[in-house]
Amino acid sequence: MIQQVSTEEQEFCRIHKLSEFDLQYQEMAEEFGQITDLAATIAGTEISFLNLIDNYNQWSISANEFRNIPREDSICSVTIQSEADHMEVNGLHLDERFQSKEYVKKEDGFRYYFGVPLQLESGEKIGALCVLDRGEKSISEKQRRFLKLLAEEIVGKLEMKRKIHELEYALITAEKSRNQIAHDVRGPVFGISGLADTLRDEEITGEEMREYLDMISKSANGIIEMTDDILNREARHHLLNAHLLNIQELRNKILELYRLPAGAKELSLNVQLSGEHQQVTFSRRKLLSIIGNLVSNAIKFTSEGGEINVNLEILQKEACYFLQILVSDSGDGISEEGLQKINDLEPGTSLGTDGERGFGLGLPLVKQMVAERNGEFHISAGNIKGTKVAIQIPIK
Template identity: 45%
Template sequence: MRITKAESLQQEYLRIKKLSEFDLDLYELRDQFKSLMELAGHIAGTEVSVVNLIDNYSQWTLSAVEDEPKRIAKEDSICAYTIRSSSFMEVERLDLDDRFKNKAYVVGEEAYRYYLGMPLTLSSGENVGSLCMLDTRQQDIGLEKKQALAVIAREIVYKLEHRKKLNETLHTLSETVRIKNQVAHDVRGPIHGIAGLAESVEEEDLSADEMREYFSLIKKSGYSIIEMTDEILNSGRENEVQSSRRINMADLQERLIQLYELPAKSKNLGFNVFVNREKGQLKFSRRRVLSIFGNLISNSIKFTPSGGSIEVHINIINTEIGKQLNVVVQDNGVGMSSAALENYFEDVSELSIGTGGEKGFGLGLKLVNELVHELGGTMKISSEIDKGTKTSILIPIN
């Protein structure tokens, strides 16, 4: 049964949202996958063996022989086709395939001819990337070797999912310590009050009315302790498990520059990330942060023409509800009309073309909006045709 465009877009949205839940740091992942990529290359006998993860806009490549992750646009990716399948995808002659024969990696200096991709399928069913084999020569990889490569692909997924579970477990442990400390702090005051009242009852000669008044105060203090512990225990059950990994603004600035400076330069765009240096070392949960920034910056790169600029401002501010991470991403790109802005968070979006010909379906801002609200934050967007877009976000932190 052929699926509709709306169903296809919904599936893709769920796929990129599932990938965002892993809170992946590409620089950390490379070391975890290095030995598996080397093993895959040895089994296949190909010149290139890499792991590709595919988000809303980009394919990010992790290699056993290169320290830095590489990025290409999603529409230039072969693996973007692989993730649509439940099985491996093989292209014996890239230069004869109409989908790929004009790609830079087929006609350029590397001139790849052969491709084999094994989808990285999560236990929930979504394909978030592939184990990719490339060679400048034609290859004949037998079924037995392909089955072995499929096993390696499953091991890569296992490592991804195990990493996520480990982060959740670490958070549970840290949350337990936080609750213990909160209980100790909140209960100390009422307990001291009860002890003081009890000493007074014990040491002083009190009338029956005075005794009743003291016992009434003791009872109220006891109930206040019960209410506090109930509130703490209930909130501990209701809160979604969050990653315990933390990051500061200075490190976040460096990571964003590492990941997005080159894509911006490839379109001749100015790209700057500013942080409040006085608070640069303050740490906060990194949960969803890289996904939020990545989608906003990629969206700006897509819709800002050559010669334009993108600015990212990061700060921690004090508000009535406590400390919040204040994020502003601003560009001077093509912008959006008020009508387009009103409809941008609908489930189905039309195909949009970036200033460099990049393709997309407008899922990035929809995803960011949902991630921000899951964190208890707020998001505001202002935009004007031919003047650019400004996205402002506040996320509570502790």
């Protein structure tokens, strides 16, 4: 008997798959902009976008810009929910699903849309490649085939980036282990070298013993030089740094991504830094996905004029460092039932303060991603004004 998978479970798998790519959306235009330009040229349309759709937002990449809109305003969100391999709408202003969208209803709004889902080998659709035009038109079967090939090319590039990142993170982890071994080896080797030097200076057993001890000393010094090489290779240092952030850089990325969505709802978004270890660097892996889901959730459930506060701090406990993330908002809080669903990693749909639609997957997804980084997740008890989430993730 085939087990049926619920829509909520499918959607959770989909957005979790997207989070595994650990994409820096605002940095993708350089790599994928030419593909969107080519898509618009093939279709003969004004513009094309690579759209990636998470639990709350559509992140749009083109050759000349990067933007995001709420997911409920996205045409591509409808495209990826369909079983078809494309969606075409000629007359967006006449379609009940889209005619009220701001970019459609204005006088010079878009009229034509063609979108192809970005479907992974495992089946999940993480977004779409689309073309848009302000005039009504149609495209040929040949043009459609080329656009589908471009969509496959995008998926291939994204899959390759994910595999490269996984290998790089594995290399970084191995590098840290090797460096630790090198440090551990240096102490004993220095002791051997020092002992050999001492014994050489003591005329205990004659010339033959001195020659033997000389060999020990040279061998030990050779090992020391080898460990220095392991610790100081510039290429490895560069690779490691490419995946590291400090909390000031993390703060800037959060504000860059979410200041406009918060401002659109007239919310105050404050990201503050605390503590004495602000220059400590750490892996950025999944951090923007974790914090982004928390901030997006706060935006959704906080009424106009409210505020969202994010506090970032590096904590030191003995020889270990932890990144502490505190996110709070002035919304209505979360019920005991909703809190239990989050703790059980169970989706629960609800509308935002402006009627925003969602699958209720953001906080369960955050909890799972934090667990994948061996961190701790805590959320305030139900029926308290506002929602408060505290996360600690080991970083060193």
